[in-house]
Amino acid sequence: MDEFLIKMHLLLKAEMILFRLQLRRSVQQAGLYIAAALLAALAVGMLNIALYLYLVPRLDNTGAAFAVAIVDFVLAFVAVVVAGRLHLGPEADAAMALRDAAIAKLAADAEHVKTQIADLQDDIKRIRTAVTGFMDFGGVNLASLFQWVPVLLRVLLRRKDP
Numbered sequence: 001m002d003e004f005l006i007k008m009h010l011l012l013k014a015e016m017i018l019f020r021l022q023l024r025r026s027v028q029q030a031g032l033y034i035a036a037a038l039l040a041a042l043a044v045g046m047l048n049i050a051l052y053l054y055l056v057p058r059l060d061n062t063g064a065a066f067a068v069a070i071v072d073f074v075l076a077f078v079a080v081v082v083a084g085r086l087h088l089g090p091e092a093d094a095a096m097a098l099r100d101a102a103i104a105k106l107a108a109d110a111e112h113v114k115t116q117i118a119d120l121q122d123d124i125k126r127i128r129t130a131v132t133g134f135m136d137f138g139g140v141n142l143a144s145l146f147q148w149v150p151v152l153l154r155v156l157l158r159r160k161d162p
Contacts, residue, residue: 003109004106004109007102007105007106007109008102008106010098010101010102011099011102011103011106013098014095014096014098014099014102015099017091017092017095018088018092018095018096018099021088021089021091021092021095022088025086025087025088028083028086029083029084029086032079032080032082032083032086033079033080033083035079036075036076036077036079036080036083037076039072039073039075039076039079040072040073040076042072043069043072043073043076046069046072047066047069050066050069119154123151123154123155126150126151127151
C-alpha cells in the first residue's frame with residue numbers, strides 16, 4: 001500500500017509541476033498580449049493623429065507621426081510572435097516523463113490486483129465445490145479429499161511469496 005501511495009504522490013507532484021509551468025507561461029503570454037494591445041492602441045492613436053495632420057496643410061510633424069505608428073505596429077507584431085513561441089521549458093519534459101512513468105506503474109499495479117482478484121474468485125469457487133461435494137450424502141471419500149489438496153497448496157505457496 002505504501003508503494004501505491006508513493007506512486008500517487010509522484011503523479012500528483014508531476015501534475016503540480018506541469019500546472020505551475022503552464023500557469024507561468026500563460027501569465028507571460030498574457031503580459032505580452034496586453035503589451036501588444038497597448039502598442040496597437042497607441043499605433044491607432046498615432047495613425048489618427050497622422051491622418052489628421054496629413055489632412056491639415058502639410059507639416060513635418062506628419063511624417064514623424066507615420067514613423068511612430070509604423071514602429072508601434074512592428075513592436076506589437078514582435079510581441080505577439082514572441083508570446084506565441086513561448087514554451088514550457090526543459091522541466092516540462094522531465095515532469096511529463098515522471099507523470100507517464102507513474103501512470104504506467106499504477107496501471108501495472110492495477111492489473112496485478114485484477115489478476116489476484118480473479119485467482120481469489122477461482123479459489124472460492126473451488127472451495128465451494130469441494131465443500132458442497134464433501135457435505136453431500138456419502139461425500140467423505142478419497143476423491144473429495146483430493147479436491148482440497150490444490151487449494152491448500154495454493155494458499156500455502158501464496159503465504160511464502162511477498
